[in-house]
Amino acid sequence: MRLWIKDPLAILAFGAERGVVVEDGRIAELVGRGATPGRPVDKTFDAGRHVIIPGLINTHHHFFQTLTRAHPEGINKELFPWLEALYPIWARNVTPEGFRLATRLSLTELLLSGCTCVSDHHYLFPAGLEDAMDVQAEEAERLGIRMTLTRGSMNLSIKDGGLPPDTVVQDEDTILADCERILSRYHDPDEGAMLQVALAPCAPFTVTKRLMVDTVGLAERFDCKLHTHLAETHDEDEYCLSHFGCRPLDYLEECGWLSDRVWLAHGIHFNDQEVRRLGRHHVGVCHCPTSNMTLASGQCRTKELEEAGSPVGLGVDGSASNDNSNLMESVRHALMINRLTYDAATVTPLDAFRWATEGSARCLGRTDVGAIAAGMQADLAFYTLDELRFSGAHDPIAALVMCGAYAADRVMIAGKWQVEDGMPIGVDVDRLRFEHGEAARRFLETF
Numbered sequence: 001m002r003l004w005i006k007d008p009l010a011i012l013a014f015g016a017e018r019g020v021v022v023e024d025g026r027i028a029e030l031v032g033r034g035a036t037p038g039r040p041v042d043k044t045f046d047a048g049r050h051v052i053i054p055g056l057i058n059t060h061h062h063f064f065q066t067l068t069r070a071h072p073e074g075i076n077k078e079l080f081p082w083l084e085a086l087y088p089i090w091a092r093n094v095t096p097e098g099f100r101l102a103t104r105l106s107l108t109e110l111l112l113s114g115c116t117c118v119s120d121h122h123y124l125f126p127a128g129l130e131d132a133m134d135v136q137a138e139e140a141e142r143l144g145i146r147m148t149l150t151r152g153s154m155n156l157s158i159k160d161g162g163l164p165p166d167t168v169v170q171d172e173d174t175i176l177a178d179c180e181r182i183l184s185r186y187h188d189p190d191e192g193a194m195l196q197v198a199l200a201p202c203a204p205f206t207v208t209k210r211l212m213v214d215t216v217g218l219a220e221r222f223d224c225k226l227h228t229h230l231a232e233t234h235d236e237d238e239y240c241l242s243h244f245g246c247r248p249l250d251y252l253e254e255c256g257w258l259s260d261r262v263w264l265a266h267g268i269h270f271n272d273q274e275v276r277r278l279g280r281h282h283v284g285v286c287h288c289p290t291s292n293m294t295l296a297s298g299q300c301r302t303k304e305l306e307e308a309g310s311p312v313g314l315g316v317d318g319s320a321s322n323d324n325s326n327l328m329e330s331v332r333h334a335l336m337i338n339r340l341t342y343d344a345a346t347v348t349p350l351d352a353f354r355w356a357t358e359g360s361a362r363c364l365g366r367t368d369v370g371a372i373a374a375g376m377q378a379d380l381a382f383y384t385l386d387e388l389r390f391s392g393a394h395d396p397i398a399a400l401v402m403c404g405a406y407a408a409d410r411v412m413i414a415g416k417w418q419v420e421d422g423m424p425i426g427v428d429v430d431r432l433r434f435e436h437g438e439a440a441r442r443f444l445e446t447f
């Protein structure tokens with residue numbers, strides 16, 4: 001089946017003024033100004049109302065945190081006190097049912113914002129939630145969204161000098177065995193993969209050095225990506241100096257983590273020399289502008305990192321520090337916070353889109369998504385400019401960012417429509433809202 005997505009209002013691609021032809025889940029052809037498809041098409045979709053961009057890619061999240069949005073114990077705190085307040089609440093209340101609903105809700109929200117490929121850094125494995133990765137794989141498959149299952153881990157609890165409670169950490173053997181099981185079962189390295197796996201010790205203050213090192217060995221064996229939190233706060237700098245006698249990036253290097261297999265969440269507090277080192281090793285950085293502003297953590301040095309050679313992607317981050325899962329909103333926030341650090345001419349809407357598409361794809365190690373070009377996967381997000389907020393807008397691509405687009409009208413993943421008329425295919429949104437809301441109540445009631 002050859003589908004011509006014809007004559008869009010605007011499209012974020014070179015030489016596709018008359019749209020694209022989709023065939024077998026891929027973009028088969030770009031149709032330039034004054035041209036028609038090279039071969040006959042079976043069907044045409046009139047995109048005259050739509051601004052089309054590559055599907056957005058989210059490279060950092062914690063789905064379970066949607067159950068503690070705007071939680072009274074979390075509001076108005078910076079990262080370490082925020083974590084110390086919320087860890088026990090999460091540890092006591094995350095159930096398998098709640099986790100499934102949180103996963104479904106986050107994936108649906110991301111999809112509705114125009115996101116076609118996601119990763120979730122899940123690091124909480126209390127008793128009963130041992131199959132968390134399997135739940136996420138099922139929910140992603142159900143929704144037809146691409147996902148990098150990011151198997152997190154924590155083995156350093158309060159009694160060993162870490163931050164999390166004893167009940168949510170696992171021992172190293174259990175962690176590595178489950179990582180291997182998940183990799184064998186779900187990691188598809190091929191082009192067009194719907195599921196991939198990355199390994200992700202939570203942060204230097206929640207795992208042992210041995211686990212950091214052994215995780216690299218496993219990732220090399222299965223050729224998968226590595227992920228962790230790094231350089232998010234000054235508290236972390238102090239923790240690393242007092243526990244390891246060095247700065248976070250030095251510690252990461254000691255663990256064998258300075259390579260292009262790695263992408264880091266946040267990456268805020270790097271000095272000039274550290275930025276150059278990251279770039280030299282092509283370590284990716286996921287910029288999380290909304291979370292960084294909410295927790296007053298600081299600003300990622302996006303431009304310097306890119307210039308040094310690091311891919312920079314975008315993430316909404318866990319939903320208790322955002323507190324939603326709308327990646328298009330984070331595109332807007334990325335533009336704004338970066339303009340405060342740099343200037344208006346240096347940071348454009350195209351930069352913000354590049355981070356959320358091409359840059360994110362590079363962080364996840366994918367070359368088949370993140371751009372609209374012949375041969376790429378047909379992952380596309382369609383927005384209309386029909387709402388009042390867009391009235392009077394001139395540049396349609398810039399308008400998505402400047403006027404604050406937040407909901408896609410249509411989303412296509414691997415050539416299949418997964419959102420039509422602003423609604424996700426196969427999800428009862430009202431029911432999901434009700435059930436997730438009910439599941440979240442216990443996080444307040446037992447407090």
Ligand code: ZN
Nearest residue numbers: 229265317318
């Ligand atoms: Zn995070």
